[in-house]
Amino acid sequence: MFTGKTINMGVIGNPISHSLSPAMQNAGIQAAGLDYAYIAMPVRNENLREAVAGLKALGFRGFNVTIPHKQAIMEYLDEIHEDAKIIGAVNAVKNDNGHLIGYNTDVTGFIDGMKQQGFSPAGRNAVLLGAGGAARAIIWGLIKEQVKSLTIGVRNVAKVQSVADYFSRYLHIEALDWSSPEFAAKLSVAQLLINSTPLGMAPKTDAMPPVDWSRVQPDTFVYDIIYTPAETLFLRTAREQGCRTLNGEAMLVGQGAEAFRLWTGKELPQEPMAAALRAALEG
Numbered sequence: 711m712f713t714g715k716t717i718n719m720g721v722i723g724n725p726i727s728h729s730l731s732p733a734m735q736n737a738g739i740q741a742a743g744l745d746y747a748y749i750a751m752p753v754r755n756e757n758l759r760e761a762v763a764g765l766k767a768l769g770f771r772g773f774n775v776t777i778p779h780k781q782a783i784m785e786y787l788d789e790i791h792e793d794a795k796i797i798g799a800v801n802a803v804k805n806d807n808g809h810l811i812g813y814n815t816d817v818t819g820f821i822d823g824m825k826q827q828g829f830s831p832a833g834r835n836a837v838l839l840g841a842g843g844a845a846r847a848i849i850w851g852l853i854k855e856q857v858k859s860l861t862i863g864v865r866n867v868a869k870v871q872s873v874a875d876y877f878s879r880y881l882h883i884e885a886l887d888w889s890s891p892e893f894a895a896k897l898s899v900a901q902l903l904i905n906s907t908p909l910g911m912a913p914k915t916d917a918m919p920p921v922d923w924s925r926v927q928p929d930t931f932v933y934d935i936i937y938t939p940a941e942t943l944f945l946r947t948a949r950e951q952g953c954r955t956l957n958g959e960a961m962l963v964g965q966g967a968e969a970f971r972l973w974t975g976k977e978l979p980q981e982p983m984a985a986a987l988r989a990a991l992e993g
Contacts, residue, residue: 712747718768719973720749722761723776727752730990731774734966737986738978746771746974753779762786762803762810772804772973774966787812797846802969813972816847819965820935821855827956829902829931831855837900838862839888839919840907841870844935844961848906849873853880861896863888863919888920897925903948905934910942918944928952935961938991959984 721731727750735748751773753761758779763786765773775783780799784790787803789811794800800812824831836857838848841864852860862885864870874885886893897903903926909917921944926932932948937958945955963983970978 713745715745717746717974718749718770719746719772719970720751720765720770721774721776722751722753722765722779724752724754724778726750726776729776730962730987731776731966733986733990734963734983735970735978738967738970738980738983741979741982742976744974744976755779755782758782759786766805766808766810770805772802772969774969775801775803784812786810793817793847793850797850799846801965802972804973813969814847815965815968815972816844816961817851817854818968819961819963820844820848821851822964822968823956823960824902824931824933826960827931827954829954831857831902833858834901835859835896835899836861836902836904837896839903839905839921840864840909841873841885843906843908845906846873846877848904848935849877849883853877857881857902860884861886861893861900863893863896865889894922894925897922898927900926900930903930903932903953905936905942905944908936910934910939910944911936912938915939916943918942918947921947923947923951926951926953931956934958937962937987940988959987963987 729750732750739746787810791813794812794814797814802813802815804811832855841862860883867885870885874883909919930953932953933956934942934945935958936942948955963980967978967980
């Protein structure tokens, strides 16, 4: 039950009615027995400045940021954490007594999902399919974890070369046509294979990136950041190859739990959050 002491948090975006964050966060809050509330708040582009000021004035402890505000919000914050600066996007804001700090928790969500499965990317050869959306957070996470090598496979190399060049100040990254012999050779030595494309996402579940599975070793850890369906064609094929697999549910839950920890200093139990996420997706 909400009280006069309830601490408010939420998520802003446009549109926002589809957001799974309220169900996920409130399930974790309830399981932890905490007096917090998390709500979804639609904010039009032209109202972003006023919305940020309003959330600050209302004393919201923190809030998530989703499309289309992840870049635009940065100019209205007092401080930007290093991860968010490098990635160029904020997905969580902490209100520290009126001082607004922007973070990107996708990095932690992505990496922790693998580590919970007993896999560390440190010292591994990684191959990333696609370079849009969450790819910049994935790339930065892999760099921070000190992967041995990173190759990006895409349909159009010219479109993503600037991303590879940007991050190559930290680690040499090759961008290759995913139908090329050079890319096939990288697949042969990959120990981590990640899909960051939307190929295979519902409702088009019969699609996947054009991977030559004869090149993929059975000890490769295969990670698809899609979480609907729970097992994409990409992951099912990898599993049939004998590979360990992980979908995007862990990343989504992990980034939400990390945002809550930043806001409050408290840990949320992730299993109730994951259960609420699955229920919302099935509903």
